[in-house]
Amino acid sequence: DTAVSQTPKYLVTQMGNDKSIKCEQNLGHDTMYWYKQDSKKFLKIMFSYNNKELIINETVPNRFSPKSPDKAHLNLHINSLELGDSAVYFCASSFFSGDTQYFGPGTRLTVL
Amino acid sequence: KNQVEQSPQSLIILEGKNCTLQCNYTVSPFSNLRWYKQDTGRGPVSLTIMTFSENTKSNGRYTATLDADTKQSSLHITASQLSDSASYICVVSARAYKLVFGAGTILRVKS
Numbered sequence: 001d002t003a004v005s006q007t008p009k010y011l012v013t014q015m016g017n018d019k020s021i022k023c024e025q026n027l028g029h030d031t032m033y034w035y036k037q038d039s040k041k042f043l044k045i046m047f048s049y050n051n052k053e054l055i056i057n058e059t060v061p062n063r064f065s066p067k068s069p070d071k072a073h074l075n076l077h078i079n080s081l082e083l084g085d086s087a088v089y090f091c092a093s094s095f096f097s098g099d100t101q102y103f104g105p106g107t108r109l110t111v112l
Numbered sequence: 113k114n115q116v117e118q119s120p121q122s123l124i125i126l127e128g129k130n131c132t133l134q135c136n137y138t139v140s141p142f143s144n145l146r147w148y149k150q151d152t153g154r155g156p157v158s159l160t161i162m163t164f165s166e167n168t169k170s171n172g173r174y175t176a177t178l179d180a181d182t183k184q185s186s187l188h189i190t191a192s193q194l195s196d197s198a199s200y201i202c203v204v205s206a207r208a209y210k211l212v213f214g215a216g217t218i219l220r221v222k223s
Contacts, residue, residue, distance in 0.1 A: 004155070041199055041215070042213070042215050042216070043156070043201065043213045043216075044213070045211060045213075090156075092155070098144075098205050098211075100161055101158070103155025103156050103157070106153070106155055
């Protein structure tokens with residue numbers, strides 16, 4: 001299936017732990033994104049990569065570090081998790097920055 | 113300040129009825145406006161995209177309008193179905209590829 005996939009779908013962890021969320025797209029897109037959707041359902045962009053290079057980095061704590069090994073993958077690593085990090089994280093991709101985005105199914109992160 | 117405001121916050125309608133969702137924006141400079149549909153537990157899916165010169169665009173029972181002068185857009189849903197129950201998000205793109213998201217309108221269609 002052509003799609004944007006994320007793993008895991010659910011992630012429950014303790015405060016202070018380090019965790020990663022993986023994202024892969026097989027749509028041949030050049031640009032990938034990470035979004036955070038809070039409990040009020042508001043989508044907020046965190047990062048955007050174009051051909052493995054960072055092009056958007058909104059005000060996000062340094063504990064969040066995206067890594068793009070190739071243009072089909074954009075992983076999100078989070079250090080020292082905090083309660084406020086609990087949210088649904090969406091990965092997305094598009095042919096170029098500003099084009100229509102295709103979203104993954106989301107990863108629900110719960111920090112206890 | 114670049115902002116996108118959507119109204120109403122939530123809406124309940126009966127199956128078969130029509131409804132209209134509103135999006136007002138102050139994003140400048142304007143590049144395009146998109147409407148996304150987000151089903152519960154899923155990622156958003158693009159419904160329509162409109163540039164400055166387009167007034168109306170349809171996708172099945174969904175029709176989006178854009179008035180670039182008043183900086184308003186609407187999404188009209190005709191003959192609603194239960195599967196239309198979702199959150200509808202308006203996203204405005206400024207040049208330099210800055211995306212500004214609205215908070216969304218939660219639509220519930222009842223039988």
